[in-house]
Amino acid sequence: MRVAILGAGSIGGFVGGCWQAAGLDISFIGRPAFARDIARHGLVLSDYDGWSATLPAADVAYGIDPATLADADLIVLCVKSGATGDAARQVADHARPGTAVLSLQNGISNVDVLREILGPGFPVFRGMVPFNVAYLGNGQFHKGVAGQLYADDVPAMRQLSAAIGPSPAAVNLSQDMLGIAWGKLLINLNNAINALSGQPLLPELRNRGYRRVFAASMREGLTLLKSAGIRPAKVGAVGPRLLPWVIAAPDLLFNSLFLKGWKIDDRARSSMADDLARGRKTEVDFINGEVVGLAERLGRDAPVNRRIVALVNAAENGAGPLQPDALCRAALGRQR
């Protein structure tokens, strides 16, 4: 199976690198800056557990030309949500009809956008990445949080999962990927809080002030999902119903019992924090904005997530990080 990683940044670089280390035939399509770094240093992979591997530059097929999509049997889409439409059009223009497409993106709607643009000629599958990858420069991609990938339980993904085998980017299969995507979206509500805090994940999550806002945005999402008859699946150790209580627990309990089991290392930060740090538009419209959109479809409001979208938009326009008290006031409309 020849696999093309389309949008080979943090996730695509790490996942594709691990799959190549496991013996798969991988080509990467991304941006010139990554191509230059990898040509100079190779593809250097590591994880929170001390695992590491280096693929020499000569073995890594990293290019910027979408025409190479024509050679792929499977395309793994790793662009940010705002770039999905353009990437789908590149797939339609260059890939062979019948080529499978797997989305490893956060959010809910990327798969719908892909299906709408690609039509029935390209089977589109949903994937989920539960862990953080930081690009450390010099071709180094670091997985800073524990967890394994998920994908739709269909023959093409079973073949992929079996070909990869045990790996830091092993693929598990599920028949409830939409439930998993919503379960993951609830966890991704922390991306905005993490980005607004200006801190790596660990210090941000250790602070109950930030966690209260995270829990409030999650409760709001859960109430709306229940009204819409959508069941988010369990992603990680705690199920969605219990998660807001765990998140809002006092620091001593949360930090010593839950955070330790989560296996997050010092270098991990949310992908939205990466976007703010690089001055890019974030995916907030596809995460907290998805909750706001669900509320609108139900004729309701989602004030916490709506305010968080506005705060992230302000940060995209240059507003600085928020301390926990300031974030509580701005997002919850009250003191913590």
Ligand SMILES: NC(=O)C1=CN([C@@H]2O[C@H](COP(=O)(O)OP(=O)(O)OC[C@H]3O[C@@H](n4cnc5c(N)ncnc54)[C@H](OP(=O)(O)O)[C@@H]3O)[C@@H](O)[C@H]2O)C=CC1
């Ligand atoms: N980073 C993480 O830890 C995690 C990320 N995710 C999700 O994974 C997805 C990817 O995130 P991440 O890897 O962080 O994103 P990155 O921005 O690191 O990587 C995407 C790369 O694709 C490039 N790109 C965009 N469009 C194209 C195109 N048409 N052809 C070639 N290259 C393209 C981007 O360039 P440019 O910047 O120029 O647009 C960028 O370099 C997101 O949906 C994210 O939410 C999920 C879990 C964890």
Ligand SMILES: CC(C)(CO)C(=O)C(=O)O
């Ligand atoms: C792994 C996690 C939850 C880290 O915040 C993530 O999905 C992201 O950074 O986008």
